[in-house]
Amino acid sequence: MSSQGRIDTMTATINAQSQKKRTQPYSLSTPRGGTTGTGSSSAPRSEQRSIRGIGASKTGDDNHDTSDANTDRILAAIVTLSTKINQDILVLSDNLHQEIADFTEKVDQDIATLSNKTDEDVTSIANKIDLQFNTVSNKVNQLIETFEQNWSHQAGGPAPAQTNPGCTLPSLKQVDHMISPQAIRNIPGTWATDQLPPIVNGAQNVKAAQLYTTLVKTAGKHARERLHILVLHNIKNNPEATVPCIKRLLHRLANYCGDGTQDLDFSAYWPTTPLALRLRIAYIRREAVRIFQSLQSGGGGGNIWSRVNKQLHKLRVEGPLYTSAFYRLVYNQDTEWFDGTGFFSDFNPEFDFALPSEDKIREEMERLEEAGEDMEE
DSSP: OOHHHHHHHHHHHHHHHHHHHSOOOOOTTSOSSOOOOSHHHHHHHHHHHHHHHHHHHHHHHHHHHHHHHHHHHHHHHHHHHHHHHHHHHHHHHHHHHHHHHHHHHHHHHHHHHHHHHHHHHHHHHHHHHHHHHHHHHHHHHHHHHHHHHHHHHHHTSOOOOOOOGGGTOOOHHHHHHHTOHHHHHTSSSSHHHHHSOOEETTEEOHHHHHHHHHHHHHHHHHHHHHHHHHTTTTTSSOTTSBOOOHHHHHHHHHHHHTSSOTTSOHHHHGGGSOHHHHHHHHHHHHHHHHHHHHHHTTSOOOOHHHHHHHHHHHHHHHOHHHHHHHHHHHHHHHHHHOOSSOBGGGSOTTOOOOOOOHHHHHHHHHHHHHHTOOTTO
């Protein structure tokens, strides 16, 4: 074979081998596994798989980075919101504390104002009650004197002796009966018209009449309560001060009633007081001291005017001589115990301030009867 022939044969062989090594196009007849032959034919597919894997891996990392960024933004927003809420709570708490403090201060001021106003009202009412009491008391005294004078003149007897209003000590029912509207209308002159509730067309104003009766009863009630307090001067509220004697006590009562004795001392006023007044004031002080002593020892005091009314009823039943003996004993003991120089604290807590016994009263009755004395002498 010539040289040219050998060259052609070698060229054909190389081309044939080259065609075997070249990748064939994919077709239905191509096996799925594929004939790889040498490792050089599988290199592109591995590279492709590697490339696809790298692409997928890069996509997952991008998604993870995006999720982390969103989480960070949410956490940052939560922190910001929490900080703002804390600040708002602090501001609200400060405002609330300030409002509470302002409200508390205002309440304290209102309470203080109300307390001061209450004290002023109480003082004003007390002054008005005292003024009303003195006014009504003076009117009642005038009424009683006028009524007694007219009653005596109508009965044909002499006018009764002028006595201090504190002497008679009538019960509230007796006072109400003595100064009833019907009795007052019988008084001559215009006094009844000026003092009683008006009558229009023959009809009496019921409300005004009720108010009139209430004022009379209230005046009598306050007068008795005040008298109870006055006779305990330096006994109840100031036991370490000297207890006034009966002379000073009567002068004190007269000054309180405002009967024109302010310019007189107790010595000058004493001769103007009737004996009946002295005796009965001494008796009232005895009852007041007995109740006060009972309360101090833990017992029940009772109502002083209930005791007085009961004793007055007994005296009326027993008669004038018994009454004179009773009052004399009480008066003599009062002047002995309260001479104006002693203190109530000097008395033993067990000291007996009881009223005179029946035996003592009977003995005094015999003495008075033998001496020919009576209470008014």
